[in-house]
Amino acid sequence: MHLLKVYILPLLVAIFLLLLVRCCFVTHYEVQTALPELRLQEGDRLLVGRYVSAGMKRGTIVAFRHPSTAKIELARIIARPGDSLWVDNQQQRVFFQKRAGIESSFMVPGHCEPVDVQLQSASLLCYVLRHYEKARAVQMVGKRLHIGGVPATRLHFSQNYYWLEGVGLLPESFILGPALCITYSSRDWQPRWNRFLRPL
Known part of the structure; x- marks a missing residue:
């Protein structure tokens, strides 16, 4: 009885707490x-939080x-919901600051936030609607x-989106x-x- 109280019970509690933290809060x-x-x-080996918050800033590695x-990968957040991107169809590039000669901007979609459909962003929004919004x-x-056969001028999305470096637009x-x-x-x-124990 003494052995159970002193060694086995604390060991079981420690294992349970470790599994709880690993499953719910962080992973490697x-x-x-x-x-x-x-x-x-x-x-x-990185410690990765198992939470996505609206407070994730630009530059955060996720x-x-x-x-x-479906593989797990890493990338840096370049733009958050509500940020504007400028699309240059001639060079097929996206800029994160206004450039000369590029007139239209594209807003990264946010949950229930209206996004205007423009000619430059229409094909990207079509892809997002088909693949992520179903x-x-x-x-x-x-x-x-x-x-539904009707031209769309403004859209609403069911979740937040982030623009990731080297990946593009990705849902939360x-x-x-x-x-x-x-x-x-x-x-x-x-x-x-x-x-060792180096912050990112």
């Missing part, structure tokens, strides 16, 4: 290939499920977005949470001590 992610744009090296492969009867007719439901810190780092079984 191992970087498989170096990501120089995020200053991460192969073998870094873990997300890639839409086409909207039916959405199609491009020429360069215009039509929903695909984001697992922010990367908090590097907890451990090694390469070829050799620890890299200068990267």
